[in-house]
Amino acid sequence: MSRSPTDRERSVNQAFVRLADTMVDDYDAIDLLDRLVGFCVDLLATDAAGIVLGDARRELRVVAASSEAAELMELLQLQSDEGPCLDCFQSVAPVSVADLGDAADRWPRFVAAVAERSQFRAVHALPLRLRGQAIGALNLFDRQPGPFPERDMALGQALADVATIGILQERAIRRAEVVSEQLQTALTSRVTIEQAKGVLSQHFGEDVEAAFDRLRRYARRRNEKLADVAARVVRRQLDPDVFTPRDPSGRGPTARH
Amino acid sequence: MPELGVVTRALLGIARRGADERALAEAICRTCVEGLDVDGASISMLTGSDARETLCATDDTAQLLEELQFTVNEGPCVEAATTGNPIFVPDVQDTTDAARWPAFAAAVVEQTDGRALFALPLQWGAINLGVLDMYRRRPAALSDAQRRDAIGAADIATLMMLGLRSDPDGEDWLDAAVASRAEVHQATGMVLVQLGASAPEALARMRAYAFAHDRLLIDVARDVVARRLSFAEDVE
Numbered sequence: 001m002s003r004s005p006t007d008r009e010r011s012v013n014q015a016f017v018r019l020a021d022t023m024v025d026d027y028d029a030i031d032l033l034d035r036l037v038g039f040c041v042d043l044l045a046t047d048a049a050g051i052v053l054g055d056a057r058r059e060l061r062v063v064a065a066s067s068e069a070a071e072l073m074e075l076l077q078l079q080s081d082e083g084p085c086l087d088c089f090q091s092v093a094p095v096s097v098a099d100l101g102d103a104a105d106r107w108p109r110f111v112a113a114v115a116e117r118s119q120f121r122a123v124h125a126l127p128l129r130l131r132g133q134a135i136g137a138l139n140l141f142d143r144q145p146g147p148f149p150e151r152d153m154a155l156g157q158a159l160a161d162v163a164t165i166g167i168l169q170e171r172a173i174r175r176a177e178v179v180s181e182q183l184q185t186a187l188t189s190r191v192t193i194e195q196a197k198g199v200l201s202q203h204f205g206e207d208v209e210a211a212f213d214r215l216r217r218y219a220r221r222r223n224e225k226l227a228d229v230a231a232r233v234v235r236r237q238l239d240p241d242v243f244t245p246r247d248p249s250g251r252g253p254t255a256r257h
Numbered sequence: 258m259p260e261l262g263v264v265t266r267a268l269l270g271i272a273r274r275g276a277d278e279r280a281l282a283e284a285i286c287r288t289c290v291e292g293l294d295v296d297g298a299s300i301s302m303l304t305g306s307d308a309r310e311t312l313c314a315t316d317d318t319a320q321l322l323e324e325l326q327f328t329v330n331e332g333p334c335v336e337a338a339t340t341g342n343p344i345f346v347p348d349v350q351d352t353t354d355a356a357r358w359p360a361f362a363a364a365v366v367e368q369t370d371g372r373a374l375f376a377l378p379l380q381w382g383a384i385n386l387g388v389l390d391m392y393r394r395r396p397a398a399l400s401d402a403q404r405r406d407a408i409g410a411a412d413i414a415t416l417m418m419l420g421l422r423s424d425p426d427g428e429d430w431l432d433a434a435v436a437s438r439a440e441v442h443q444a445t446g447m448v449l450v451q452l453g454a455s456a457p458e459a460l461a462r463m464r465a466y467a468f469a470h471d472r473l474l475i476d477v478a479r480d481v482v483a484r485r486l487s488f489a490e491d492v493e
Contacts, residue, residue: 198446
């Protein structure tokens with residue numbers, strides 16, 4: 001996917017304006033991350049993106065993914081206990097793999113798992129940096145092998161930095177001690193959203209991605225936090241039928257509200 | 258990244274054999290008191306819609322702090338349960354904290370020797386199972402490492418309690434790596450609709466099914482998500 005520089009510049013500007021727009025008082029960090037992985041796919045011309053965070057037990061957990069396929073890629077690394085994402089998290093530096101086919105020596109378990117269960121060939125991981133440490137990683141996945149374009153490096157890292165700021169919130173970045181709580185809150189929200197996806201998926205007889213789409217649209221339309229809406233769904237305090245009108249235009253940053 | 262906290266590590270080593278909720282709560286509280294430099298700890302579980310039962314309190318002050326919160330229905334423990342977020346109060350006599358829970362703060366000062374209060378929700382997604390409470394007699398915040406350890410400990414304690422509830426006779430704890438998988442959460446949401454039950458009940462049914470059919474929970478969850486398995490038709 002190639003774009004003229006002007007188009008691209010406009011898209012980048014729009015994305016950052018929208019992200020900044022989201023980060024007002026008492027915003028929803030999970031919703032921000034969900035938008036952010038969408039922007040990554042649009043702006044970095046990558047096929048899929050995902051974000052993992054380290055929990056209080058130092059284990060990485062998936063907190064946002066642009067698709068279930070991206071989520072699977074994250075999981076394959078976590079299960080294999082190796083891969084670009086883990087190396088990026090540990091080294092606090094970008095790790096770029098142009099072709100996983102050449103990386104079997106470095107990550108044998110991960111490469112074998114990808115070959116068996118996934119279509120992706122190239123993986124690029126960027127650290128979520130905070131005071132010289134990594135709190136997680138942003139991962140970009142491509143079906144075609146190829147290096148991470150030089151011109152996208154700075155933009156990719158900027159998006160990763162927005163994710164860090166978004167998760168920890170300004171207040172937390174200034175006060176070091178609340179970092180672990182913010183991380184825990186984001187991880188708990190993610191579990192809640194997965195549970196709610198299941199509830200809606202069962203209720204409407206559709207796949208979990210379509211269910212997530214309903215959830216996301218409802219929360220954005222009403223300007224409510226995704227995790228709050230999801231919690232009410234799981235506790236059966238919100239009738240699933242309120243989610244009935246489904247916008248046919250699909251997901252993505254361009255389809256806001 | 259920092260090292261795994263001492264309490265989190267100690268909890269991972271607790272044996273499942275023969276443990277019931279009360280024994281487990283005691284082990285968790287004791288480990289916290291030893292490892293986090295707090296004077297006492299307690300665990301209260303949500304039993305009904307609003308009812309809470311204190312499973313363990315390591316001393317009279319810890320017990321009284323629980324009773325006071327449930328009586329006035331406010332305080333860090335109640336807030337942790339409602340919001341699902343950990344609540345750390347370095348000094349309950351500090352006016353900003355006291356203003357959040359005026360009745361509770363007044364009662365604590367009047368009736369107990371607790372000064373610093375820490376409440377960790379035992380939170381599984383949308384579901385609050387209970388709260389792990391700790392207190393110090395002196396006004397003092399937990400250090401960064403202690404906070405991280407406390408949060409990690411509550412995370413493990415949640416899975417242990419969830420494991421006991423969903424499979425009382427099992428031999429092993431609910432596998433943390435499996436229990437944090439998206440498919441397990443998604444399947445839990447699907448099965449709770451199929452059964453018209455709560456999320457923990459849905460998980461219990463999946464675990465019982467997995468055990469009865471000698472399968473892994475993650476595989477059962479995958480089958481549910483892929484609609485190869487439904488609990489609506491009263492599977493055995």
